Amino acid sequence: MIASAFFFKATLLFYLLGTTFFLLHLWGRERPGAAGSNAAADGRWSRLFAIGATAAGFLCHTAALATRIHAVGDVLFADRHEALSFVSWAMVLVFLCIEMRRRLHILGSFILPLAFLSLVSASALPNEVRNLNRTLKSTWLGVHTTLSLLGIVAFALAFVSGLMYLTQERLLKAKRFGPLYDKMPSLDLLDQWNAMAILTGFPLFTLGIIAGALWSQYAVGALWAIDDPKQILAIGVWLFYLMTLHGRVTIGWRAKRAARLAVAGFFGVMLIFLTLS
Amino acid sequence: MPAQRTPTQDDHKGCPYDQISMNVLLVGLNYRTAPVAIRERLAISEERLGEALYRLTADPAIEEGFILSTCNRVEVCAVARETTAGFAALQRFLLATAPNLPADQALPCLYFYMGGESLRHLLRVASGLDSLVIGEPQILGQVKEAFEAALRHKTTGILLNKVMRQTLSTAKRVRTETQIATHAVSISSAAVTLAKKIFGELQGRVALLIGAGEMAELAARHLVSQRIASLVITNRNYERAVDLAQALGGTPAPFEDLIARMVESDIVICSAGAPHYLIGVAEVARVVAARENRPIFFIDISVPRNIDPAINTLDNVFLYDIDDLKIAVEGNVRLREVEALKAEAIISEEAERLSRWLKSLDTVPMIVALRDRAEEIRSAEVEKALGKIGGLTPEQKAALDGVTTAIVNKLLHHPLTVLKAEAASANGNMILEAARRLFQLQEIPTPDGPGFLEADADIPDRRPPSRR
Numbered sequence: 001m002i003a004s005a006f007f008f009k010a011t012l013l014f015y016l017l018g019t020t021f022f023l024l025h026l027w028g029r030e031r032p033g034a035a036g037s038n039a040a041a042d043g044r045w046s047r048l049f050a051i052g053a054t055a056a057g058f059l060c061h062t063a064a065l066a067t068r069i070h071a072v073g074d075v076l077f078a079d080r081h082e083a084l085s086f087v088s089w090a091m092v093l094v095f096l097c098i099e100m101r102r103r104l105h106i107l108g109s110f111i112l113p114l115a116f117l118s119l120v121s122a123s124a125l126p127n128e129v130r131n132l133n134r135t136l137k138s139t140w141l142g143v144h145t146t147l148s149l150l151g152i153v154a155f156a157l158a159f160v161s162g163l164m165y166l167t168q169e170r171l172l173k174a175k176r177f178g179p180l181y182d183k184m185p186s187l188d189l190l191d192q193w194n195a196m197a198i199l200t201g202f203p204l205f206t207l208g209i210i211a212g213a214l215w216s217q218y219a220v221g222a223l224w225a226i227d228d229p230k231q232i233l234a235i236g237v238w239l240f241y242l243m244t245l246h247g248r249v250t251i252g253w254r255a256k257r258a259a260r261l262a263v264a265g266f267f268g269v270m271l272i273f274l275t276l277s
Numbered sequence: 278m279p280a281q282r283t284p285t286q287d288d289h290k291g292c293p294y295d296q297i298s299m300n301v302l303l304v305g306l307n308y309r310t311a312p313v314a315i316r317e318r319l320a321i322s323e324e325r326l327g328e329a330l331y332r333l334t335a336d337p338a339i340e341e342g343f344i345l346s347t348c349n350r351v352e353v354c355a356v357a358r359e360t361t362a363g364f365a366a367l368q369r370f371l372l373a374t375a376p377n378l379p380a381d382q383a384l385p386c387l388y389f390y391m392g393g394e395s396l397r398h399l400l401r402v403a404s405g406l407d408s409l410v411i412g413e414p415q416i417l418g419q420v421k422e423a424f425e426a427a428l429r430h431k432t433t434g435i436l437l438n439k440v441m442r443q444t445l446s447t448a449k450r451v452r453t454e455t456q457i458a459t460h461a462v463s464i465s466s467a468a469v470t471l472a473k474k475i476f477g478e479l480q481g482r483v484a485l486l487i488g489a490g491e492m493a494e495l496a497a498r499h500l501v502s503q504r505i506a507s508l509v510i511t512n513r514n515y516e517r518a519v520d521l522a523q524a525l526g527g528t529p530a531p532f533e534d535l536i537a538r539m540v541e542s543d544i545v546i547c548s549a550g551a552p553h554y555l556i557g558v559a560e561v562a563r564v565v566a567a568r569e570n571r572p573i574f575f576i577d578i579s580v581p582r583n584i585d586p587a588i589n590t591l592d593n594v595f596l597y598d599i600d601d602l603k604i605a606v607e608g609n610v611r612l613r614e615v616e617a618l619k620a621e622a623i624i625s626e627e628a629e630r631l632s633r634w635l636k637s638l639d640t641v642p643m644i645v646a647l648r649d650r651a652e653e654i655r656s657a658e659v660e661k662a663l664g665k666i667g668g669l670t671p672e673q674k675a676a677l678d679g680v681t682t683a684i685v686n687k688l689l690h691h692p693l694t695v696l697k698a699e700a701a702s703a704n705g706n707m708i709l710e711a712a713r714r715l716f717q718l719q720e721i722p723t724p725d726g727p728g729f730l731e732a733d734a735d736i737p738d739r740r741p742p743s744r745r
Contacts, residue, residue, distance in 0.1 A: 139660055172471075172475065172595055173595065175604055175605070178606070184475055185477075187474070187475050187476070187572060188475065189477050251569065252571070253570065254569070254570050254571065255571065256570070256593055257570055257592070258570075
């Protein structure tokens, strides 16, 4: 456990650094597509530091999760600390993958603060290896939590692309062409990300809920506990994203409306975390 | 260096540039010094360029000549043996270009540069630093064409050829080493950049052009070059739309179909020239609903505006008028100004290098350099010989010195005579350059001497006050 705690603290520190530099990067003036090597240096340096810190943090984070799983003995993510830490880890993983392929650094300025906040919330929660009731322990619980959390990560990415869409849309409408405007990808790309994220997240979340129901049947004897606010919220969130997807396909809820829906939906997702046991 | 080789020094007594054997002079006018009414009369069209080049170099005061004439400037650059006569010849040449233009109207528009200043000016012009839009790329091509024309008509010689080649390579260096030409500063390229911020790549997008104005056509051409899927052109005068569609490779559409066409289009460029709004909020709201929230980008370059500015408040509608586009390029214009400072540094460096080369062609320092070099070799060899033989009496040493000096002087006598005599002839520059190369006289022996380009500060400058 000591190793895990150490890695966890190192991760926090690195993500704090990454977040700080990525936020600085928001304001750093840097022109894309410059031929010369003498592009404004401030933007570039904050960016390099930010990516370096994020990558280092990700390695520590992986180590922290691995040592913890090793100590606990299974992959559960059943308490809020583990769940939030996993969500944060997966978001950074996705960011690093996109960063490597597309070099869209500005994405980090939006994802990293979210991943950092998620990890800070995790660190504020009790972090001890709990002793789950034997009856509660089952493969279905692991499947349920993992799938649901992956779905939530996808919703978080939809939230980030929605937020970026609304920001850039506002800049375009207000005709303000600052450093942030320069660095943002096109509205079309952000809308595509939004669609892709929800299209990926929704099936995962659905399967997660089904696995949860099955586990509940096995452990508690009922598919569904009507008095559990977490379950009610989860169903509400599920319905919301179903509506979002349906609206996009049938009546053209895309672009700005889709961005707003993705942002709104994520607040529901965050509420789920508040109700987690 | 007291060699006064110019016979007519009475005109400008004591002016140091009269000591110069060759000078690069430049007389010209541009959009800052002359209104278009004068520029267009002094402009030399492509067909008349050959004749003009001959007329320029036919003047006995002019050795080599080069003319650059664009819609924004006329620059006449020449090599003259004598500065005063050279300037007078250039002025005469320009006035003769527009015989009906009174001299008192034309003369205040002209600027006069010589030596290092003229080189610097040429480099700045070719690099786009002197252009209306800083860093614009066309000027480099125009300079290149002008130089090729001069080469074709054989009016440039060894000096101007070197100067022009250096000018072209400097302009290229400025473009690769600074970001002076990187970002959009024209209205139509700004429209394309904005469209890319909304739609990403423009391949597969549909554009609609309303009206057939020149600006709209320019913007449409930019879009077509981005490989958009199709361009629809509509105009109240349908025939005009058909013509323009043919020219741009688009499809014409009747003006009544405007709303239906807008529904299909991602980018709408409006330059209709109507006295009132053609497109209002109600129409666009319907279009957006029919497009199922797909963003649509309106560019209104008509003055007065033809699209109600209130449509910008509708979701997924982006409206830019001509002023907005100007704001969009303003940041880039500022960036170019910053980059221009870097470019000026490069130009100073290159102009300095050119000046040094020109200076190395000056006869007197060349003769001094040649003598120095020979003397250097001679004395070194004598020293070596003395070291080997050893034990010579002072008389013997003096004899050795005398013999070697005589050999060197005999050997150099004829080359130096020819250099002195021919420097002023028509082939002078070639002979000077040949001597410089044969004897490897790269370095100028007296860089701080009262040479030829340092005299710039004393030039009676006739630059108009409006020039920056």
